[in-house]
Amino acid sequence: MMRQFTNQQDLVHAGISYYTTCCLNLKSLYDNRIELKTMFISKEWEDNMWSKNEAGRRFYNLVVSNEFWDGVLYAINSFEPVVDVLRRMGCGRSSMGNIYGELANVKREIAFRFENKEEHYLPVWYHIDCIKDEHMKTPLHLAGYYLNPLFYYQNGNEIEKTEIFRDALLECAHKMYPDQSVQERIVHQLKLYRTASQSFGRARATLMNFDPVSWWELHGSTAKELSTMALRILRLTCGSLAYEQSWIEMVHKKKPSLVQCNKFEESTFVMVNRRIQEKAQMKDRSCTCIPSQ
Structure with missing residues (x-):
């Protein structure tokens, strides 16, 4: 139903990093806010089983609320310029x-x-x-x-x-x-x-x-x-790896009693280079994913 009202567009986008993904998805939601409002007040939604349960009513109240969309816009305006800098850092362009x-x-x-x-x-x-x-x-x-x-x-x-x-x-x-x-x-x-x-x-x-x-x-x-x-x-x-600490925490938490100093350094070396390789492979897609305004 969502794709029917958004001309087959998907709301969810994946970026090169967690913060880029958050920004892309917020922008995607905001850009499709009219289509989403139209969907939730449509006959198709009224006839759908989801409109009758608690979760459906909660989402309906959220999507038709102007206060919610004002908050989304506030988050985008606060967040997007910072993400743009971090994105260039992740692409090795800073x-x-x-x-x-x-x-x-x-x-x-x-x-x-x-x-x-x-x-x-x-x-x-x-x-x-x-x-x-x-x-x-x-x-x-x-x-x-x-x-x-x-x-x-x-x-x-x-x-x-x-x-x-x-x-x-x-x-x-x-x-x-x-x-x-x-x-x-x-x-x-x-x-x-x-x-x-x-x-x-x-x-x-x-x-x-x-x-x-x-x-x-x-x-x-x-x-x-x-x-x-x-x-x-x-x-x-x-680089922006300093803001993505979850991968290094995994090395500590996986087997903390067995990870010795040398083994930890070797694991860190492999994981860092793997992350760099993954970023390089996603570079072209990520560097063009946030349009300039």
Whole structure:
């Protein structure tokens, strides 16, 4: 009956991860809300045995309720921009220099979807900030954000007012280059990057045409040491496996008394690579499954 009213469309879709699947199914429900309402008020539904029992009446009250669909739309507007970032991470399309800035863009997108009404978007922002503060206030994430020219030259004044970004960059330089003379050259070259001097000034016009790695490869010649460090950081990739812990918990729970350290590491290695292989096989389908709005 549902397919009859939805032109043979299936409401359930499978994504590359749990959170993608949830988002796809919420969108599928919302996109077919008119068809579902039509089904539940139709003669076919009235004559069906399911309309007479408690479960059928409960679903009828749910589907015809405007409050329910308002809640679904609220969940989609809160959830979809975040899922889009996690989806790109799962597809291997997000680097260390992108993720921090992309989450900042996600917050702006969510506020826009809620027409900048704080009572709607601030609770969502709070949860994003909690995750961001817990997992992404690390030297590599912060330095990657600082060294991403697309974000830096858009938000340079705000970034410079926040000392944690500059401190993270200096910490990365200290750990990556023990030679103090190299560290001093990096600090000196940062001035060229901040003020868009020499080749950096000409490079600002090409920001939209290159990804951060290609940008530094083409325009970092006047700051050799800084460019080398930027490329090492920006070439690091981000993944979403940290948010999918159920598979690793299975290794612990299956035979906890027998899993020794070496065996556990070997099992983890096999399972991680199997997950990566599965994600690669589903990549094309997942990367096109959520249409842009």
